[in-house]
Amino acid sequence: MTLKESIKNIRSRLAHVVGEREAYWMSRDIIEDVMGYSEVDMLLKADEVLSDYVERHIDAITTRVEGGEPLQQVLGWARFAGNRFKVTKDTLIPRPETQELVDMIIARHGESKDLRVMDVGTGSGCIAISLARGLKFAQVSAIDISPEALAVAHENAKSLRTQVDFECRDALSLQSSGGECYDIIVSNPPYIVESERVGMECRVLDHEPLSALFVPDDDALLFYRAIARWGREVLRKGGYIYYEINPLFADEMKVMMREMGYDNIEIVKDMQARDRMLCARWSID
Numbered sequence: 001m002t003l004k005e006s007i008k009n010i011r012s013r014l015a016h017v018v019g020e021r022e023a024y025w026m027s028r029d030i031i032e033d034v035m036g037y038s039e040v041d042m043l044l045k046a047d048e049v050l051s052d053y054v055e056r057h058i059d060a061i062t063t064r065v066e067g068g069e070p071l072q073q074v075l076g077w078a079r080f081a082g083n084r085f086k087v088t089k090d091t092l093i094p095r096p097e098t099q100e101l102v103d104m105i106i107a108r109h110g111e112s113k114d115l116r117v118m119d120v121g122t123g124s125g126c127i128a129i130s131l132a133r134g135l136k137f138a139q140v141s142a143i144d145i146s147p148e149a150l151a152v153a154h155e156n157a158k159s160l161r162t163q164v165d166f167e168c169r170d171a172l173s174l175q176s177s178g179g180e181c182y183d184i185i186v187s188n189p190p191y192i193v194e195s196e197r198v199g200m201e202c203r204v205l206d207h208e209p210l211s212a213l214f215v216p217d218d219d220a221l222l223f224y225r226a227i228a229r230w231g232r233e234v235l236r237k238g239g240y241i242y243y244e245i246n247p248l249f250a251d252e253m254k255v256m257m258r259e260m261g262y263d264n265i266e267i268v269k270d271m272q273a274r275d276r277m278l279c280a281r282w283s284i285d
Contacts, residue, residue, distance in 0.1 A: 001055055004046035007031060010062050017066055026071050030061050033075045068203050081130040085156050090148035091124040092212050097270045098188050101244050101277050102127055104268060105186060106134040108279075112183075113137050118234075120171050120187040120227050121145075123212060125153030127186055128164045132157075141182075143169040146209070171223055174230035185231050188244035189223035190215050220249050221256055228260050228280075235282040243278040250275035 001009070007027045014023035031037050034057050037045065050058075064074045072078040072093045078085050080094040081102055087093055109115060113136045119128035122142035132140040142164055144150050150166050157164045171189060192213050197205065204213075215222050224243060231241050241262065245253055250267050257265050262280035270276035 001050050002046065003031070003035075003037075003042065003048045003050060006050055006055065006058055007042065010058065013062050014065060026065065029071060029075065029079065030058060033077075034058055034061070068206065070203050070207050073207055078124075078126075080126045081134070083130070083133075083160055085124050085126050085129075086152055086159070087124050088148070088152055089207065090146060090209055091152050092208055094124065094126040097276050098127065098244055099130075100270050101186070101188065101242060102130045102134070104277060104279075105131060105184065105242055109135060109184065111136070114139065115183040116181060117141070117184045117186065118143070118180075118182045120174075120185060121189045121212070121223070122153050122166065123149050123188075125156045125164065125166070127188065128153070128166075129157050129160055129162045131186070132162045132164050133160070139165075141165040141167065143167050143171070145170045146211075149209075149212075172226045174226065176230070176233040180234040181236050182234055183236060183239050184242065185227065185235060185239070186242040187223070187227050189227065191220070191223070191244070191246040191249075193217045193220050193246070193248075220246065221252060224253060225256060225260075228257060228262065231282060232261060237283060239282050241278075241280050241282070244276060245278050247275040250278070253278050 010027040010030055011023045014026055018026065028039060031042055034054060061074055065071050070093055072087050076086060078087045078094050081099055085094060115135055115138045117131055117138050117140045119142040122128050122144045125142060128140050128142035132138055142153065147168055150168055153166055190213055194214055195217050228241060254265050254267065257280045263283050264281040266279045267275045268277040268279065
């Protein structure tokens with residue numbers, strides 16, 4: 001089998017599982033992982049005949065994805081902001097919407113220097129590390145309640161040669177230590193209410209940490225409220241909070257942030273035109 005035929009086979013097998021567009025990108029990642037080939041290599045070497053070992057390896061990966069495993073966990077890494085991030089069963093798989101959040105922060109603050117940034121609920125560290133790489137001389141810190149997730153985040157920061165200060169802390173019981181002061185707080189906390197679980201794919205429910213996904217139906221803003229309350233203590237005047245949010249609760253989020261003393265509250269849509277990000281400024285002394 002040639003490389004071109006193998007790629008076509010991967011896409012054909014996975015299209016009925018994840019759709020044609022996703023199957024296209026998955027085929028690229030599988031070939032990159034197994035053979036180390038870039039997209040250009042895949043074009044230039046399309047007629048290369050694969051060895052039996054390579055064919056078996058590609059088949060094994062494709063079969064696991066057909067069976068419901070997320071490709072990122074099969075490979076052990078996910079692509080985010082142009083880099084590879086290690087992911088495990090203890091971390092969420094980074095989503096395109098989260099990259100949009102990172103891109104927005106860098107676009108808005110990319111010319112500022114020496115910003116102090118805190119990522120709450122860092123997981124694999126993809127937000128914190130990407131901001132540390134994208135902002136000028138930023139001092140980036142990140143917290144998570146999971147020691148296992150923090151171990152992965154540490155490894156990602158080391159492999160990408162990026163300085164981030166990680167600490168194990170609970171987002172629901174944050175208190176100011178007295179010396180904390182940040183220009184930006186960012187968070188992609190759990191925001192899916194339990195009643196939404198019914199419509200979710202098994203590849204998410206069976207393979208990602210549920211504690212990083214779900215909140216009670218009767219308190220959907222649980223994490224946002226706790227982080228915003230802490231933000232009033234540790235954000236400098238004129239500092240910003242950036243959230244990835246559940247589109248179902250965008251209006252409630254705006255009301256809550258306004259009632260907590262934040263202003264310049266803005267809901268930003270993602271590339272699928274869903275209310276996905278919130279930005280708010282802390283302006284009270």
